[in-house]
Amino acid sequence: MAERLRDRARHAHVSLASSLIESCDAVTAEGRGATPRRLLQFTAHGGETSAHFENLSGAMDVFETLQSRHNSSQRSFTAELITKVATRSSIRSRNWLEPDDIPQWRTIVADRQVPCPVAEDMIEGLYSRILNIPTNSGLIGAADALYIVLNVMSSARLGSLDLSITTAEQNLHVEVDDPQAAYWNRICRIIISDIIGHFCQGIHVPIISGVALTQRMPKLTELLHKHLPARIARPLTIGILADGIEKLAHIDQQMKQVWDRAALLANEGRGTSLEKINKRLFQTGSICVSDIVRECDITPQAAHYQIKRLLKAGILSRGPRGRAGGHYFLDVLLQI
Numbered sequence: 001m002a003e004r005l006r007d008r009a010r011h012a013h014v015s016l017a018s019s020l021i022e023s024c025d026a027v028t029a030e031g032r033g034a035t036p037r038r039l040l041q042f043t044a045h046g047g048e049t050s051a052h053f054e055n056l057s058g059a060m061d062v063f064e065t066l067q068s069r070h071n072s073s074q075r076s077f078t079a080e081l082i083t084k085v086a087t088r089s090s091i092r093s094r095n096w097l098e099p100d101d102i103p104q105w106r107t108i109v110a111d112r113q114v115p116c117p118v119a120e121d122m123i124e125g126l127y128s129r130i131l132n133i134p135t136n137s138g139l140i141g142a143a144d145a146l147y148i149v150l151n152v153m154s155s156a157r158l159g160s161l162d163l164s165i166t167t168a169e170q171n172l173h174v175e176v177d178d179p180q181a182a183y184w185n186r187i188c189r190i191i192i193s194d195i196i197g198h199f200c201q202g203i204h205v206p207i208i209s210g211v212a213l214t215q216r217m218p219k220l221t222e223l224l225h226k227h228l229p230a231r232i233a234r235p236l237t238i239g240i241l242a243d244g245i246e247k248l249a250h251i252d253q254q255m256k257q258v259w260d261r262a263a264l265l266a267n268e269g270r271g272t273s274l275e276k277i278n279k280r281l282f283q284t285g286s287i288c289v290s291d292i293v294r295e296c297d298i299t300p301q302a303a304h305y306q307i308k309r310l311l312k313a314g315i316l317s318r319g320p321r322g323r324a325g326g327h328y329f330l331d332v333l334l335q336i
Helices: 010-031 037-046 053-070 079-088 099-109 119-129 138-156 178-191 192-199 209-224 230-268 273-284 289-296 300-312 331-334
Strands: 284-286 316-318 326-331
Touching: 010 037, 010 053, 010 178, 010 209, 010 230, 010 273, 010 331, 037 053, 037 284, 037 326, 037 331, 053 079, 053 178, 053 192, 053 209, 079 119, 079 178, 119 138, 119 331, 138 178, 138 209, 138 230, 178 192, 178 209, 192 230, 209 230, 230 273, 230 300, 230 331, 273 289, 273 300, 284 289, 289 300, 300 316, 300 326, 316 331, 326 331
Parallel strands: none
Antiparallel strands: 284 326, 316 326
């Protein structure tokens, strides 16, 4: 998988899709509703007009943090990285603000005065425990490290899981009025790729935990409550990583097929407009006429012509209209 994603463009395409899916799964696990279509719409319109702001702002935090991690050249797994992820992945929640400071939220963020929302001693303790695992232990080491992170996350949930319910009926729904649980849910999902890189010779792929983590969390919580060692949980934790890798391979296959189709369509026409449109579309997941006019220096009529070609080829899906005109989404992101 890592060999396939050595191509930077291919890596970026897969990162976009995996980040979108993981961010929706993360906030869904918190009991909030989010879908790729809604999140793309939220992004396209800057979030300000969304009726789902409270749900989607969290998903947007996770999405932006994942994209930042997947595109970062800083690959070392450190306590500082965990702190950065914790801070960035819940920045829009504003739980860390005093009521009088909420109107100054944008200024505070711009000045980089945002405090870490989780206790630093918890991060240091987590990091120290992970460092006790041999770095050459591969996926088994990564699975054991994941178990340690899940232990912290489970503790942060403050007993919200009802263990009287059978495992088959349980699901991971972090209480939305328990922000610490939500913070650790996001941290856990975002740092999985960094944990794998730490134990697998620096190999970094945009792996996601997604539904695999959600489905196994109730059983893992039972093991954690019994204080069982990480080796007992390996069938579950390794299963999460294996499912994530399999899902990533599926995403890569789908994104490559659509990219090849879009590239072929661009080669059939004259000029470079569609090539530029494709590049932007696969970078952001959405596009509108004003984007195309600005990016390609063409008329709105010419932009609409290119959009019609992409719609006919099944590469684009229509989105809602907005201040900047109609938005269109990369259709494969809505189908994965």
